[in-house]
Amino acid sequence: MRLTALLPVRSCLLLVVVSVCVQQVHGVWPLPQQLHQSADRGCLSPQRFSFTYGRDSAAQTGCSVLDAAFKRYFSIIFPDFTKGSGLLMCENQSNRLSVKTGGCDGYPDEDSDESYNLSVSEGQAVLRSVTVWGALRGLESFSQLVYQDDYGSYFINKTEIVDFPRFAFRGLLLDTSRHYLPLHAILKTLDAMAYSKFNVFHWHIVDDPSFPYQSRTFPDLSNKGAFHPFTHIYTQSDVMRVIEHARMRGIRVVPEFDSPGHTQSWGKGQPGLLTPCYKGGVPSGSFGPVDPTIDTTYKFMESLLKEVKFVFPDSYVHLGGDEVSFACWQSNPNVRKFMEKMGFGKDFTKLESFYMESIMNMTAALNRTSIVWQDVFDYHERIPQDTVLEIWKGEKYQAELSRMTQAGHRVLLSAPWYINHISYGQDWRNSYAVQPQNFSGTEEQKKLVIGGEVAMWGEYVDATNLTPRLWPRACAAAERLWSNEEKTLNADLAFPRLEEFRCELLRRGIQAEPLFVGHCKHEYDGL
Amino acid sequence: MYCLLKLAPLFLAVAVCNGWLFGDFVGKQKEQDEISLWPLPQKFQSSAVAFKLSPASFQIVHAKQSSAGPSCGLLENAFRRYFEYIFGDLKKPEKSRKKVYDSDLVELQVWVTSADPKCDDFPSLQTDESYELSIDEPSAVLKAANVWGALRGLETFSQLVYEDYYGVNNINKTDISDFPRFAHRGILLDSSRHFLPLKVILANLEAMAMNKFNVFHWHIVDDQSFPYMSRTFPELSQKGAYHPFTHVYTPSDVKMVIEFARMRGIRVIPEFDTPGHTESWGNGIKDLLTPCYSGSSPSGTFGPVNPILNSSYDFMTQFFKEISTVFPDAYIHLGGDEVDFRCWESNPDIEKFMAQQGFGTDYSKLESFYIQRLLDIVAATKKGYMVWQEVFDNGVKLKDDTVVEVWMGNKMEEELQNVTRAGFTTILSAPWYLDYISYGQDWQHYYKVEPLSFPGTDAQKKLVIGGEACLWGEYVDATNLTPRLWPRASAVAERLWSDKSVTDVGNAYNRLVQHRCRMVKRGIPAEPLFVGHCRQEYKGL
Secondary structure, three states: HHHHHHHHHHHHHHEEEHHHHOOOOOOOOOOOOOEEEEEEEEEEEEOEEEEEEEOOOOOOOOHHHHHHHHHHHHHHHHHHHHOOOOOOOOOOOEEEEEEEEOOOOOOOOOOOOOEEEEEEEEEEEEEEEEEEHHHHHHHHHHHOOOEOOOOOOOEEEEEEEEOOOOOOOOOOEOOOOOOOOOOHHHHHHHHHHHOOOOOEEEEEEOOOOOOOOOOOOOOOOHHOOOOOOOOEEEEHHHHHHHHHHHHHHOOOEEEEEEEEOOHHHHHHHHHEEEEEEEEOEEEEEEEEEEEOOOHHHHHHHHHHHHHHOOOOOOOOEEOOOOOOHHHHHHOOHHHHHHHHOOOOOOOOOHHHHHHHHHHHHHHHHOOOEEEEEEEHHHHOOOOOOOOOOEEEOOOOHHHHHHHHHHHOEEEOOHHEOOOOOOOOOOOOOHHHHOOOOOOOOOHHHHHOEEEEEEEEEOOOOOOHHHHHHHHHHHHHHHHHHOOOOOOOOHHHHHHHHHHHHHHHHOOOOOOOOOOOOOOOOOOOOOO | HHHHHHHHOHHHHHHHHHHHHHHHHHHHHHHHHHHOOOOOOOEEEEEOOOOOOOOOOOEEEEEEOOOOOOOOOOHHHHHHHHHHHHHHOOOOOOOHHOOOOOOOOOOEEEEEEEOOOOOOOOOOOOOOOOOOEEEEOOOOEEEHHHHHHHHHHHHHHHOOOOOOOOOOOEEEEEEEEEOOOOOOEEEEEOOOOOOOOOHHHHHHHHHHHHHHOOEEEEEEEHHHHHOOOOOOOOOHHHOOOOOOOOOEOOOOHHHHHHHHHHHHEEEEEEEEEEEEHHHHHHHHOOOEEEEEEOOOOOEEEEEEEOOOHHHHHHHHHHHHHHHHHHHHEEEEEEEEOOOOOHHHHHHHHHHHHHHHOOOOOHHHHHHHHHHHHHHHHEEEEEOEEEEEEHHHHOOOOOOOEEEEEOOOOOOOHHHHHHHHHHHOEEEEOHHOOOOOOOOOHHHHHHHHHOOOOOOOOOOHHEEEEEEEEEEEEOOOOOHHHHHHOHHHHHHHHHHOOOOOOOOOOHHHHHHHHHHHHHHHHHHOOOOOOOOOOOOOOOOOO
């Protein structure tokens, strides 16, 4: 007993020497804007370490977001301690992390200031941020700076960080229609998103195959449109839980209710909503996109959007508008009559634009900002100025960026980050090489690129394979969207940092797949 | 859902009234359930007559005439396993609700017909896995020559059971006569590029049994790490594993894998690949690997096993003596693939040896020299061996019972032709490298492979004894192995088990969708084939 008590003290001394020689790098992913680390390091003691609010901090105990974050990050930093094996190994002053910050009970939004300064010196670390959201980002960086030596002692190097995101909108899309994702899979994804500093969960909640969103206004939508009316739905309390879990991590939840296409499942619970397709002068029994020619459609959409505004606090709503097939509209005599009346001729894109414009106006009247897929702009360049456009088509996305920003629209890029498309090898490098502002345009135009999204469409993904398919592949885009591009263009330099980060994800219980041959100290122990 | 199900049998009338709520939904489910056998049996006849199974009264028992009885641990375990697969975990308080009716089908009698049921044996290449299954009131009968066939039949029986509207288990009147098309139906897992925790290996053995695979090809060591803990040479894993304690397979781990596999009728064939792919061996065994030279001095790096030192062969003799006792299977895989000659070329001692032996500059002759001696060493342990195709291609003299594994994608048919023309048995893995992933339903490519499509005589075709789905480990570890392997490997399973004529991809899709949901229900995180859902989604994570 006596011997083991002595050993740590000796080893501590020994290892300081080693670390100076080896210069272990304990990186932060995504790379902070400015990071200065020295080889001087201090011990952290789980028994003595504490998070405290700075005396002049605007936020104090009782700040829901930060109280919860302190608790969360304590066990992330000291995983062994929570399992009851914390050891006091080195004598040192008590460590403190002070937060000077403001704003606690709201939701993160498009204007949230996520910048922070972190200064780790002997015995004390100070984290300064304008908002709690910045504090969350800083806590994440702090947690990544702490490491354990071979004897299990915790260390952190003397560090100065000045950090802020390059893009305000750093999103991840999950598709809960093609396969239902159980709540715990979504919550786990939100956890991992926070680790990579993603800040928007784009919830592609419904689509053709199923309608799992349980609407308070139109319960039949999920009763009849979900894969199963009880086991494969998101109740109102599920949705609230997702929103709150996300808020606690500084993540916005932007729901997508994609129409007029991609709505097969809506039709089951809302008769009369979809266009009946015709074959040889009679209805064929199958249905096409939302029927844009009748008033009831717009009444329905207005009620649904009102509910969405009520349920989802974010100021953005994604309205979809992609991949509308015109064949069914063409076949329907009523639609053709309507086209004639409106003077659309045979141009069905005009009909689509007519529909989209109506629901975009509805959305604007509800004080919400619309996001739509690029198709809406491609068909019809005259759309409300504050609409955010999302680029998803892989070919020539640079040209599309030019066109859209020239028209003065804010743009989101997801085309190069469709990571549901898998291939053999290290495809994260392709995501990493993307340069979102590398298109011809003025400085003003480039500023209109507000960010991007990683999309994990659900054709081939459900709870069995979602997490390893997402992580660490999504981390590549996370760094592109947060960090300084010039400092992070070299994938070979990023590789060892990302490898280390994926092991850290494993340690935190995220089932992140390997980048290549090798091992982690803490392997995944699930299945 | 749980509440509703619980009430349904008690308040039948109410449930019927509520039927409209999900009538359509359940109807579709049932239809698909009835056609979800995987891999498809050779002969299969089923009628619409359905019998109910009650967990309270249904039993799996030894038939009176059976040579196996309660002392047959392997079957006793299998009975319990399949009972749980069929009825779920009965530790949950569900018993009461299921007791309200009696079974139409009261028992499954398992009748092992040969005098020796082989309860305590290991399965082998010669194992007879055929079985006959007859389901009728009041008893179903499963007839097999030995326990291995009985295991396959139990799996089929469990796949025939489906739930009706009220969650009651049903089985249709059915007659099945089944046997595998190929005797060697393998899965290769690579525990060197990434360490695979025991749990993952065992789970995949379970999944293999669900798909009637019968060989676990354990590519246990390679360049990157040496997780096999050797009794004779403990320094191999001490210095060659990623970590000497957390990333190793102890003797008892290995024993556990072998026994777990045996219980499921699965052979464990270890691969100790030499002379290439041996970087990690060199960490523990000094002088085993060839020192590479840069100019006239050793560069500090090492190449393949050094074939010119007697010590190399002494080591191999002792090492394989251990392997031959640890692994009960009649075969050991000796590798022999992808030997890089550059290091040998750089080494002056090797150059001298080449000249002495009259090999000129043909290093494949040196490779063959090594392999030949290795094969003799292994043959002395009374084991048969498997080798990768290069060994055959290089003209090494092989024992008659050698199994040559064809892995190179180009000229695969030509290789099969050559190997079988030379009279060797062969297995095919070239079209089934499942570590190569791509977007979409690539299982269809694996499914469409016909292993005997190469030109050759009937005698030649008989020499193709099977195939293997390989999941190499460069990009795979515990985090993603299971969903990446299943249900993609299931496509290979059906190709190797079912009749040659079973090639309808559309029909296979419908069955495989259900089969993957069944695996999910049994706790295997098998990934989806395409858009859709399972009644019971994966609960792990």
